[in-house]
Structure formats: structure tokens, C-alpha cells
Amino acid sequence: MINLRPHHGMCIGQFVGSGYSDEFTANMQRIIERLEACDTQNIKLVCHVDDICGSCPHNHEGICRSGQKVMNYDAACLTICGIRENEEISWRDFKDKVRASILETGKLKEVCGGCQWIDTCLQNMGINY
Template sequence: MYKLRPHHGLCTAFFCGHGYSDVFTRNMREKLRLFGQTDPWIMLTDGADCLCAACPHNLPGHCEDAEKVHAYDKAVLAHLGLQTGAVLRWEAFCRLVDTRILAAGKLAEICGDCMWYAICGKRMADGIVRENPDL
């Protein structure tokens, strides 16, 4: 089972090879490849997860921008009707994110102030969701 921050359901939907560092990008590719092949169980967490592990903004166990990412997580959980600690399969989580947030037009409302939103918003507008060419 993998721990995953709820807002990472959005990040993974639009990942296209950009990241905070080469180490982070490699880890994201590896996890997305693994998740796509094995559909693992994930547990939604409010702390550092398997993607944060390789992030240069990960301080020992928490994000240096904790307040912002906590707000993203809280909004995602509210839209999905889930709570921290929920356990579900990766594919089921992606379907919830895709239908209750992305198809509902809630991306900008949740994370419009994110530094990566220009990329995600453009990919969303172009209809490119969960197409990860670098995998």
C-alpha cells in the first residue's frame, strides 16, 4: 500500500515530465508507471507521501509550503467525499478525481494558485488528462 496526498490525484492527472528536480521527476515517472501497471491500494494521507519523498521541498516529513498543500488536500477530500486515511485502489481514486473534480470543472477552484497550474490548466483545456507521454 502507498500513502498518497489527496491533491496528488490532480498532479498525476497532468504530469508530463516537468518537476521540481530530476530526482523528483524520475520518482514521479516511476510511481505512475508502477501504479498504472499494478493498480495498488493507496491510503490518503495528510503528510508526506511516496511522491513527496523525492521532492526538494520535503522537509523531514512535511512540505515547506504545508499550509497551501493542506488546503489543496482538504478541498480534494471534500469534493471526493472522502477523509484522510481512506483506503482505495489507485484506479478507483483516479476515477473519483476525474469525475468529481476534473469533469465538474473544479481544477482552478482547488489549485489555481499552484505554480504548475499553467501547465495543468492548458492540458485540461486541451483535453489531455492522464496521458503521460514520458512514461
């Protein structure tokens, strides 16, 4: 089963091949392909390093160096989508919740406005910022 940080549900939707390192983007691409290949299969929503973090240069011995900031993104995503930490849900259902509750309601900045990638994500969504 794939472990996914809740806020990565938004990162994945806006992913255009950019990332923290070549290894990171290659791993993220692989995870996305696995998710999409079987989107009815359950994933586990975890609020700690996940399968995407595995190849991230900010992942220091299983702890994200971005600390509380990314934990706040996870918490906001879970709250807005009405999901609990460690809940298991299909990638398709989670993706639908993120789209309906966050992306289509214009709440992306509310969840992860402090992220270094926010301008890229908004640009990809065609949103003026």
C-alpha cells in the first residue's frame, strides 16, 4: 500500500516534472504512475514522511526538514476534505475530495500558501495570482 501525506494529493495534481532533485522527480513520477494504474486501490494518508518523501533531499533520516510547515499543510488538507489521519481511502476517492473541496473551491492557498511551489501550481491551474 502506498503511504501518502495528505498535502501531496495537491502536489501530484499539479506535478509537471519539477522537484527538489532529479531523483525526487523520478520517484514522484513512479508513484503517480502506480497510483493512476490502479486508482481504486486504497492508499493510507499519513502525516509523516511518505513514499514521495523517500527520495527527497529534505528527508533527513525519516524526518522532513520542513517541519511544522508541511504538517500544517497536511492538517489543513485533512480538515477541509473531512478525512482523518491514517485513514485508508482509494486514490480515486481522495483525488475527487481534493478536487471538489480544495481546488474547485479556490482553497489551495489556504492549505499550502507558504509553499515554494505555490506559484507554479496556481499557474498550472490557470489562476491569476
